[in-house]
Amino acid sequence: MVPHLITALTGPINELEQRILESMPAIERWFRLEWMEHTPPFYCSVDLRNAGFKLAPVDTNLYPGGWNNLTQEMLPLAVQAAMAAIEKICPEAKNLLVIPENxxxxTFYLANVLQLKRIFQMAGLNVRIGSIAPEIKKPTEFTLPTGESVVIEPVVRTKRRLGLKDFDPCTILLNNDLAAGAPGILEDLHEQYLLPPLHAGWSVRRKSRHFQSYEEVGKRFGKMLGIDPWLINPMFNRCGQVDFNEPQGLDCLQTNVDALLTKIRKKYKEYGINEKPFAIVKADNGSYGMGIMTVRDVKDLEEIGRRTKDKPVGEVIIQEGVLTAERINEAVAEPVVYMMDRYVVGGFYRIHAERGDDENLNAPGASYVPLAFAESTHLPQPGHKPGASAPNRFYMYGVIGRLAMLAASYELEATDPEQEVYE
Known part of the structure; x- marks a missing residue:
């Protein structure tokens, strides 16, 4: 089912699509040169928003779940990318241990773990699932609604290696975002590859640092393409620690939201956009789309302040809100792009019938429609009118997704504890 792209056939997004398609050889060369200098994250997913006048990433996940949303047609791409990634890191790899969320x-999350297991088995590895959750004390079988089952075993730490009973992996794949911090059991591993590295977890990572890196990437890409980087970049401010119980915490937030809304209004005026600007206020670390607030006016924050008295203090990022102009069966939709190594391997539309075009869709009630990245007939088709070809639109999504992945590689370089001596 190819989604109906309701964005108008004229306007900035189609000019952007046209420019991207015309510049395909230059874009691919640009990425190739970047990947000679930088190491891509092992895998990631990027949430995009297509407003019809701009297309931008709004979140980049370095421990992506949801692999079960990719269709069977996409699996060969994921398997090839997994082979390339493993070959680069540990060519003689034989055993892979996957560590899921606690x-x-x-069952939806477990279906994702099973899909990851399938991908890496097809890439030529023995794959087992090992949990660091204290309640998993023996091999436990979980049955999925499809009738398939997943066995999760307790991990075993011996000296400086991590494995399972009678299973010694050379590579450990984390599908656990370490939001509660990096447990000691994962530290100081000897001659084992931990992917992604511990500093990719939310105990270290900050969305503001990621979008700072993305801004840098977007400027360079925009210059190469001859476009305004704002068309692909969500502006942002950050506010450090915000305590809603303290007036100064709310003041900082109001000042930064006001400054960002002013910048967005200026851009909207420049492009003749008649929409009402809005900002998204969310935690600077963490995942799952929790605690996200849409703010259209600074006054909204006073109401939020009253409602959130009991919420904990935390670091906050204020991000330019990007509308989504795409629909599937009248439901608001946003594309999510999946990548492994430096390759786009698929994606899906996240849709939510109860949410508006300026609201977060990563919420209970969301459903998923696969994107048709993988079929050969869906390669980009230069020469088609912009907006008329789904494959061309998907190619554009893949380009923006890869820009976010490149920003993540910059971000991981900047936070790598082993690089600190050179800074």
Whole structure:
């Protein structure tokens, strides 16, 4: 099912699509040169928003779940990318241990773990699932609604290696975002590759640092393409620690939201956009789309302040809100692009019938429609009118997704504890 792209066939997004398609050889060369200098994250997913006048990433996940949303047609791409990634890191790899999130009761999440296992088995590895959750004390089998099952075993730490009983992996794949911090059991591993590295977890990572890197990447890409980088970049401010119980915490937030809304209004005026600007206020670390607030006016924050008295203090990022102009069966939709190594391997539309075009869609009630990245007939088709070809639109999504992945590689270089001596 190819989604109906309701964005108008004229206007900035189609000029951007046209420019990207015309510049395909230059873009691919640009990425190739970047990947000679920088190491891509092992895998990631990027949430995009297409407003019809701009297309921008709004979140980049370095421990992506949701692999079960990719169609069977996409699997060969993921397998090839997995082969390339493993070959680069550990060519003689034989055993792979996947460490999932600790909360493993969700059958939807377990279907994602099973899909990852399938991908890496097809890439030529022995794959087993090992949990660091204290409640997993023996091999436990979980049955999925499809009738398939997943066995999760307790991890075993011996001296400086991590594995399972009778299973010694050379590579450990984390599908656990370490939001609660990096547990000691994962530290100081000897001659084992931990992917992604511990500093990619939310105990270290900050969205503001990622979008700072993305801004830098977007400027350079925009210059190469001859476009205004704002068309692909969500502006942002950050506010350090915000305590809603303290007036100064709310003041900082109001000042930064006001400054960002002013900048967005200026851009909207420049492009003749008649939409009402809005900002998204969310935690600077963490995932799952929790605690996200849409703010259209600084006054909204006073109401939020009253409602959030009991919320904990935290670091906050204020991001330019990007509308989504895409619909599937009248439901608001946003594309999510999946990558492994430096390759786009697929994606899906996240849709939510109860949410508006200026609201977060990563919320209970969301459903998923696959994107048709993988079929050969869906390669980009230069010469088609912009907006008329789904494959061309998907190619553009892949380009923006890869820009976010490149920004993540800059971000991981900047936070790598082993690089600190050179800074």
């Amino acid at each position: 909360q493993t009761r969700s």
